[in-house]
Amino acid sequence: MxxxxxxxxxxxxxxxxxxxxxxxxxxxEKGKPIxxxxxxxxxxxxxxxxxxxPVRILSFGQQNQGASERYLQTFACSWLRQIMDIGLAQxxxxxxxxxxxxxxxxxxQNLSDIWKKVFPDQWTHNxxxxxxxxxxxxNEYLQSExxxxxxxxxxxxxxxxxxxxxxxxxxxxxxKRANLLxxxxxxxxxxxxxxxxxxxxxxxxxxxxxxxxxxxxxxxxELLDFQNGTAAISPRILLVGGxxxxxxxxxxxxxxxxxxxxxxxxxxxxxxxxxQDSFLPRYSKAYMDRIPESTSFxxxxxxxxxxxxxxxxxxxxxxxxxxxxxxxDAFEFIPIQNHLDEQNIPYLKLETxxxxxxxxxxxxxxxxxxxxxx
Amino acid sequence: xxxxxxxxxxxxxxxxxxxxNQMAMYYLQSKNPYLSDEGKKIAWVTSGGPVEFLIAMDIIxxxxxxxxxxxxSAKDSTRLCQVAEAHGYGQDLCAYARTSFxxxxxxxxxxxxxxxxxxxxxxxxxxxxxxxxxxxxxxxWYQDVSRIYNIPMFLFDTPPLNGEKIPKHYLExxxxxxxxxxxxxxxxxxxxxxxxxxxxxxxNSRQAVELWTEILELGKCKPSPxxxxxxxxxxxxxxxxxxLIETVTSYEAVLAEVQQRVDNGKGAITVDExxxxxxxxxxxxxxxxxxxxKLAEKSVVFPVDTYTQAWSTEFVETGDMxxxxxxxxxxxxxxxxxxxxxxxxKNLSIEYNCNGILYHSMRSxxxxxLGQPITRREITAKTGIPGVLIxxxxxxERNFSEEQAWTRIEALLEIIDLNKI
Numbered sequence: 072m073x074x075x076x077x078x079x080x081x082x083x084x085x086x087x088x089x090x091x092x093x094x095x096x097x098x099x100e101k102g103k104p105i106x107x108x109x110x111x112x113x114x115x116x117x118x119x120x121x122x123x124x125p126v127r128i129l130s131f132g133q134q135n136q137g138a139s140e141r142y143l144q145t146f147a148c149s150w151l152r153q154i155m156d157i158g159l160a161q162x163x164x165x166x167x168x169x170x171x172x173x174x175x176x177x178x179x180q181n182l183s184d185i186w187k188k189v190f191p192d193q194w195t196h197n198x199x200x201x202x203x204x205x206x207x208x209x210n211e212y213l214q215s216e217x218x219x220x221x222x223x224x225x226x227x228x229x230x231x232x233x234x235x236x237x238x239x240x241x242x243x244x245x246x247k248r249a250n251l252l253x254x255x256x257x258x259x260x261x262x263x264x265x266x267x268x269x270x271x272x273x274x275x276x277x278x279x280x281x282x283x284x285x286x287x288x289x290x291x292x293e294l295l296d297f298q299n300g301t302a303a304i305s306p307r308i309l310l311v312g313g314x315x316x317x318x319x320x321x322x323x324x325x326x327x328x329x330x331x332x333x334x335x336x337x338x339x340x341x342x343x344x345x346x347q348d349s350f351l352p353r354y355s356k357a358y359m360d361r362i363p364e365s366t367s368f369x370x371x372x373x374x375x376x377x378x379x380x381x382x383x384x385x386x387x388x389x390x391x392x393x394x395x396x397x398x399x400d401a402f403e404f405i406p407i408q409n410h411l412d413e414q415n416i417p418y419l420k421l422e423t424x425x426x427x428x429x430x431x432x433x434x435x436x437x438x439x440x441x442x443x444x445x
Numbered sequence: 446x447x448x449x450x451x452x453x454x455x456x457x458x459x460x461x462x463x464x465x466n467q468m469a470m471y472y473l474q475s476k477n478p479y480l481s482d483e484g485k486k487i488a489w490v491t492s493g494g495p496v497e498f499l500i501a502m503d504i505i506x507x508x509x510x511x512x513x514x515x516x517x518s519a520k521d522s523t524r525l526c527q528v529a530e531a532h533g534y535g536q537d538l539c540a541y542a543r544t545s546f547x548x549x550x551x552x553x554x555x556x557x558x559x560x561x562x563x564x565x566x567x568x569x570x571x572x573x574x575x576x577x578x579x580x581x582x583x584x585x586w587y588q589d590v591s592r593i594y595n596i597p598m599f600l601f602d603t604p605p606l607n608g609e610k611i612p613k614h615y616l617e618x619x620x621x622x623x624x625x626x627x628x629x630x631x632x633x634x635x636x637x638x639x640x641x642x643x644x645x646x647x648x649n650s651r652q653a654v655e656l657w658t659e660i661l662e663l664g665k666c667k668p669s670p671x672x673x674x675x676x677x678x679x680x681x682x683x684x685x686x687x688x689l690i691e692t693v694t695s696y697e698a699v700l701a702e703v704q705q706r707v708d709n710g711k712g713a714i715t716v717d718e719x720x721x722x723x724x725x726x727x728x729x730x731x732x733x734x735x736x737x738x739k740l741a742e743k744s745v746v747f748p749v750d751t752y753t754q755a756w757s758t759e760f761v762e763t764g765d766m767x768x769x770x771x772x773x774x775x776x777x778x779x780x781x782x783x784x785x786x787x788x789x790x791k792n793l794s795i796e797y798n799c800n801g802i803l804y805h806s807m808r809s810x811x812x813x814x815l816g817q818p819i820t821r822r823e824i825t826a827k828t829g830i831p832g833v834l835i836x837x838x839x840x841x842e843r844n845f846s847e848e849q850a851w852t853r854i855e856a857l858l859e860i861i862d863l864n865k866i
Contacts, residue, residue: 141818142818142819143815143818144806144808144814144815144817144818145808146537146808146809146811146814147811147815148811173604173605173607174577174581174604174605175581176581177580177581177582177811177812177815178811178815180581180605180812181783181811181812181815181816182815184782184783184784184816185783185815185816185819187783188783188819188823189819197605197607199604199605201602201604201618202577202584202600202602203600203602203622206602206618206621206622206625207621208617208618208621209618211614211617211618212604212614212615212617212618215612215613215614216614219612366581366584366585368584368588368600368602370588370592395537396537398537398538398539398581398582398585398811399581399585401534401535401537401538402534402538402582402585402586402588402589403585404533405532405533405534405589406588406589406592408533409592422535
């Protein structure tokens with residue numbers, strides 16, 4: 072199904088994403104302070120409950136290529152360098168504050184300090200998740216981190232001491248996640264192309280959750296009625312990676328075989344629910360128990376999750392998509408590859424940067440991989 | 446002193462041999478743990494890991510990072526990196542990690558330390574102790590070693606500090622891990638940790654660190670009694686054998702000799718100190734003496750560096766050992782903010798009378814290196830002390846262009862000359 076058959080066309084989504092700065096300006100006009108974030112380790116429900124608008128910071132859009140070299144050496148993560156290039160070209164003035172996920176990878180950890188020097192007028196906060204989630208005190212620690220976040224956000228952005236009603240925000244985000252999970256099922260059934268789904272995912276992390284939910288529900292209704300899937304086409308490919316987010320790569324025909332992913336902005340961002348009545352510490356525990364990020368301690372948990380995706384989506388082959396200069400990707404792919412070798416599951420390892428400078432090479436390798444699987 | 450020594454541009458430190466002997470015994474014992482006792486266990490530990498607990502439990506701590514330095518100095522690390530790359534570890538990853546994986550997979554000894562047992566590499570570990578207070582890379586690195594050897598790993602998770610003060614919940618979380626750490630070690634060893642032994646180990650550790658700090662501080666004198674290469678070699682025991690009385694003894698000998706140099710007005714280099722530079726980051730191990738001696742020939746001395754300063758941590762003594770250890774290990778240099786690093790480099794440059802700073806921008810250590818362009822500009826703006834970045838690596842020779850580095854260093858020396866006019 073083409074998204075143009077629904078309320079919002081794929082073109083509109085692409086345009087919204089590509090004109091990120093303009094999109095933020097439009098959002099800003101609605102009056103809520105905008106809070107940017109990089110990873111899934113930011114409790115968006117808290118931001119929403121505090122009448123703030125959370126937006127995922129993306130690595131594509133108008134950029135001043137190479138401008139970041141003044142601040143970041145060339146061996147910094149290519150994704151973060153590009154984000155810095157974009158910031159130096161367009162400015163991030165529309166964003167009222169940024170929450171850094173500290174203690175994740177070395178590039179992001181150092182960027183949080185560098186950012187403060189490059190954009191000194193922007194409000195930032197470091198939120199650090201525990202890595203050792205099995206520690207009995209880990210959740211108490213995370214609860215304190217969330218409490219500190221609420222405190223600093225209140226003091227910076229709230230005008231009065233209104234009670235934070237977290238449960239209604241949790242409900243809205245749970246609906247969004249459940250709807251995205253349903254739609255991922257349609258992608259698996261080939262009723263929707265993965266590249267359109269990727270756009271939808273990124274789009275859904277920019278617009279207000281209420282608007283997104285309305286749209287997703289409409290889309291689900293239409294997809295339920297849509298009878299012309301192409302479920303028989305094979306091979307069925309699972310995309311495995313981390314922070315990569317430039318959807319344009321998935322628009323080349325070789326990626327039409329994708330039926331699922333475990334990307335940070337993808338399945339790992341919607342395949343969970345938070346108990347609706349929870350407040351701290353149950354809320355922080357739910358965040359801690361999510362599907363692990365690449366930088367987390369529990370590698371076995373990630374491999375188990377991959378196994379579930381492989382079984383659940385009847386996968387024929389896997390594409391490991393790493394970012395240039397991303398240490399967690401480079402390290403984690405090794406045990407994943409070993410696991411796939413043991414299970415005799417074919418895979419292709421690709422590496423690129425957000426500007427996809429090696430697009431032609433990727434196309435050729437993907438074509439050969441598909442031919443091999445077929 | 447022989448005629449040959451007189452001709453050298455640097456002065457040999459006799460007590461360095463004491464340190465070398467101590468380290469040789471250490472590696473000999475680690476390769477033959479049955480010689481010394483009835484089957485000591487071996488732990489691989491990161492440089493920010495709490496080693497005192499291992500020593501108190503009579504476990505031999507070994508440092509893959511230090512092995513990287515040994516392999517680098519022996520000019521074998523690049524080959525080991527290539528072995529790791531053949532096993533899937535990308536060339537962009539930490540060269541210490543690649544050297545370590547290379548030594549695990551290398552089918553072709555001799556690798557460094559093979560002279561001890563013919564096998565090369567570090568002795569195989571029984572457990573892994575990983576402290577993420579130095580970087581996030583060690584977490585993924587040690588996870589993979591744990592998978593390869595199928596051995597237990599203890600993660601010591603220290604949230605990076607956002608300022609000079611440690612928040613209460615950070616401290617409680619870190620202390621709780623030290624309690625778990627003791628339980629982990631006791632379970633593996635099948636015996637309790639003796640409080641008295643632990644206190645004695647901590648006391649030795651404190652003494653070693655204090656002596657190390659005293660040795661480093663003598664670099665403030667003119668001429669500087671130590672150069673970079675001296676300190677990089679002398680640091681081995683304070684990294685790996687902190688907590689043992691042998692380290693205290695070795696450092697007492699080193700301090701006495703360095704103090705004597707100061708008293709006699711003798712510097713580490715035999716020529717005038719025209720340029721006193723601060724060195725930032727891990728050294729280029731595969732080029733250690735060549736690099737610093739070539740600079741010494743140009744009257745360049747390095748009275749101070751940030752890497753060896755990292756082991757001159759201030760001890761907190763409240764009487765609560767776990768609390769004090771948690772504070773100390775949270776305050777590790779690389780676990781602190783960029784602003785802290787800038788302030789430290791600025792203060793060291795002033796205290797040690799430096800007229801220039803050499804930043805080693807090392808592609809395989811992001812945590813240490815990212816931020817250096819800002820550091821350089823900010824310090825120069827505040828103090829007038831110029832600095833340059835040279836690109837290189839601690840272990841991978843393919844990432845170092847000597848000519849490029851020299852061009853930049855010469856530019857720095859010219860700026861310093863101009864500043865004198």
